[in-house]
Amino acid sequence: MNGPGCAAGFRHHTRYARSMSGNRKRILIVGGGYVGLVTALRLQKLLRRQLKRGEVEIVVVDPRSFMTYQPFLPEASAGSLEPRHVVVPLRRVLDKCDVRTARVTRIDHARRIATLAPHVGDPYDLRYDELVVGVGAVPRTLPIPGLAEFGIGFKTIEEAIGLRNRVLDKLDEADALPYSDPRFRELRARLLTFVFVGGGFAGVEALAELEDMARDACRLYNEVKREDMRWVLVEAAGKIIPEFGEELSDYTRQRLEERGIEVKLNTRLESCVNGHIVLSDGTEFDADTLVWTAGVKPNPMLRDTDLPLGPKGHVVCLPTLQVKDTPHAWAAGDCAQVPDLAKGPGAYCPPTAQHGVRQAKHLARNIQRVMQGKPPTPFKHKNKGAVAGLGLHKGVANLLGWIHLKGWPAWFVHRTYHLYAVPTLNRKVRTVVDWTLALFFRREIVSLGTLHSPREEFAEVAAESAPQPEAASRTPGQPVPKAGAPKAG
Numbered sequence: 241m242n243g244p245g246c247a248a249g250f251r252h253h254t255r256y257a258r259s260m261s262g263n264r265k266r267i268l269i270v271g272g273g274y275v276g277l278v279t280a281l282r283l284q285k286l287l288r289r290q291l292k293r294g295e296v297e298i299v300v301v302d303p304r305s306f307m308t309y310q311p312f313l314p315e316a317s318a319g320s321l322e323p324r325h326v327v328v329p330l331r332r333v334l335d336k337c338d339v340r341t342a343r344v345t346r347i348d349h350a351r352r353i354a355t356l357a358p359h360v361g362d363p364y365d366l367r368y369d370e371l372v373v374g375v376g377a378v379p380r381t382l383p384i385p386g387l388a389e390f391g392i393g394f395k396t397i398e399e400a401i402g403l404r405n406r407v408l409d410k411l412d413e414a415d416a417l418p419y420s421d422p423r424f425r426e427l428r429a430r431l432l433t434f435v436f437v438g439g440g441f442a443g444v445e446a447l448a449e450l451e452d453m454a455r456d457a458c459r460l461y462n463e464v465k466r467e468d469m470r471w472v473l474v475e476a477a478g479k480i481i482p483e484f485g486e487e488l489s490d491y492t493r494q495r496l497e498e499r500g501i502e503v504k505l506n507t508r509l510e511s512c513v514n515g516h517i518v519l520s521d522g523t524e525f526d527a528d529t530l531v532w533t534a535g536v537k538p539n540p541m542l543r544d545t546d547l548p549l550g551p552k553g554h555v556v557c558l559p560t561l562q563v564k565d566t567p568h569a570w571a572a573g574d575c576a577q578v579p580d581l582a583k584g585p586g587a588y589c590p591p592t593a594q595h596g597v598r599q600a601k602h603l604a605r606n607i608q609r610v611m612q613g614k615p616p617t618p619f620k621h622k623n624k625g626a627v628a629g630l631g632l633h634k635g636v637a638n639l640l641g642w643i644h645l646k647g648w649p650a651w652f653v654h655r656t657y658h659l660y661a662v663p664t665l666n667r668k669v670r671t672v673v674d675w676t677l678a679l680f681f682r683r684e685i686v687s688l689g690t691l692h693s694p695r696e697e698f699a700e701v702a703a704e705s706a707p708q709p710e711a712a713s714r715t716p717g718q719p720v721p722k723a724g725a726p727k728a729g
């Protein structure tokens with residue numbers, strides 16, 4: 241380890257790491273999402289003796305101090321789950337690891353050095369022996385005019401809750417404009433139009449859950465009815481959620497359309513400058529909310545590493561999850577190109593949590609095997625199917641490729657599956673509690689949008705009593721001018 245901040249970095253080790261000394265082997269896990277968390281959890285168990293004896297140290301680096309269970313984001317944004325319950329605090333569950341809240345900006349694997357950029361302070365280098373890369377994916381955007389300024393993604397808890405607050409804020413704002421007053425017609429239409437671009441899992445689930453919540457919320461408004469809102473799903477391909485197969489994909493589209501949602505297939509977003517939406521089918525309208533969920537691409541930070549990358553920017557992996565031609569480096573999840581042995585030559589594992597979690601468990605076992613002098617084994621997983629929630633008591637599921645479920649049974653399977661899959665017992669219990677409460681009380685429909693700018697109100701009040709510019713520049717000892725006193729001419 242070198243660099244200016246290395247000493248400080250060591251001082252901030254966890255209790256566990258601090259008590260260790262000597263020539264220990266450092267396993268660096270970059271990313272604390274699905275792959276990072278599950279790999280670290282497994283390694284904590286598998287290597288507990290080595291960890292105790294101080295022979296091994298596990299460092300997990302992520303700019304967030306928590307892992308996000310992304311499949312629950314739509315339910316969190318709909319108010320069915322408490323936001324804090326869909327994230328897992330890394331320090332609590334990885335108590336035998338050294339968790340660092342920082343961004344890895346560079347990896348020089350030839351020298352076994354990663355550069356960490358903490359939120360405050362200078363970047364510093366960290367030496368390691370074994371590398372695990374699980375930095376996930378970022379939204380795949382296109383050069384569409386207005387998108388960078390106007391769009392919002394749906395991949396983080398901040399975005400999910402920000403979007404929920406935004407939808408409820410728009411209902412509040414529209415409700416204050418009387419429906420019968422023609423002066424407000426255009427403004428109301430704009431406030432109440434919600435556009436989602438991308439009809440994959442994330443887009444369909446987010447739209448369906450939020451529309452369901454907004455429909456429920458309408459009961460509480462005098463001037464906003466469901467038919468005043470416009471929800472639009474724009475999809476460039478001819479199907480939404482194609483992973484479900486033709487029948488369930490068509491079923492999902494029909495259910496959404498029955499709820500008054502416009503599903504525009506074979507259509508692209510051409511422009512959205514200042515909320516003026518232009519679609520490739522010639523439609524133009526104004527909207528205050530545009531959500532971009534049109535796929536993901538590997539994290540671009542991988543370009544600042546010396547790891548081999550594939551044509552789309554993934555880390556190229558062997559079936560053993562070792563990085564190709566790169567000893568002591570491993571990768572998995574959305575950022576990795578892992579051969580899909582269950583499908584056959586030329587196929588790669590899809591970017592799903594289902595694969596990421598299993599790869600992470602396998603990867604941890606393989607690291608242990610290599611440390612024991614045994615050869616690593618190849619990863620093979622046959623897709624178990626897919627489930628999606630479409631709002632309260634509505635869903636669609638394709639299990640093992642041949643069991644098709646719709647409506648309430650699919651929704652039940654969706655919830656049961658995710659309850660099983662969400663990491664840690666603590667989060668499982670909290671999820672059950674949230675769902676149980678929702679059986680007896682209606683979901684929370686309150687926007688806490690002001691949470692995002694907590695200083696606004698105080699700053700406004702404080703500004704009134706703030707020192708005037710001339711007072712601020714007064715030399716010490718000069719008398720304070722009385723309020724209202726005439727200024728010197």
Ligand SMILES: Cc1cc2nc3c(=O)[nH]c(=O)nc-3n(C[C@H](O)[C@H](O)[C@H](O)COP(=O)(O)OP(=O)(O)OC[C@H]3O[C@@H](n4cnc5c(N)ncnc54)[C@H](O)[C@@H]3O)c2cc1C
Binds near residue numbers: 311596
């Ligand atoms: C709304 C939504 C719903 C989904 N639903 C499903 C579903 O139902 N079923 C399913 O199988 N999959 C689902 N997915 C996909 C699934 O969430 C991903 O496949 C999974 O999260 C991938 O895991 P990962 O560890 O590769 O990446 P992530 O879980 O995204 O973790 C990547 C981590 O790397 C960190 N990171 C990023 N850059 C750096 C850096 N420079 N340095 C250090 N750390 C960094 C990030 O902060 C993050 O914590 C869904 C995704 C979304 C967005």
